[in-house]
Amino acid sequence: MLSWEISxxxxxxxxxxxxxxxLRLS
Structure with missing residues (x-):
């Protein structure tokens, strides 16, 4: 897999x- 895909x-x-x-805070 390409590094940019992982990032x-x-x-x-x-x-x-x-x-x-x-969502939890609101």
Whole structure:
């Protein structure tokens, strides 16, 4: 797998985690 593909997947995971945190706070 390409390195940029791995970083993109990690970024998506991080974004989902942040969204879940915001939903929990609201």
């Amino acid at each position: 993109a997947k990690q970024g998506k995971r991080q974004r989902q985690r942040e969204l879940a945190r915001k």
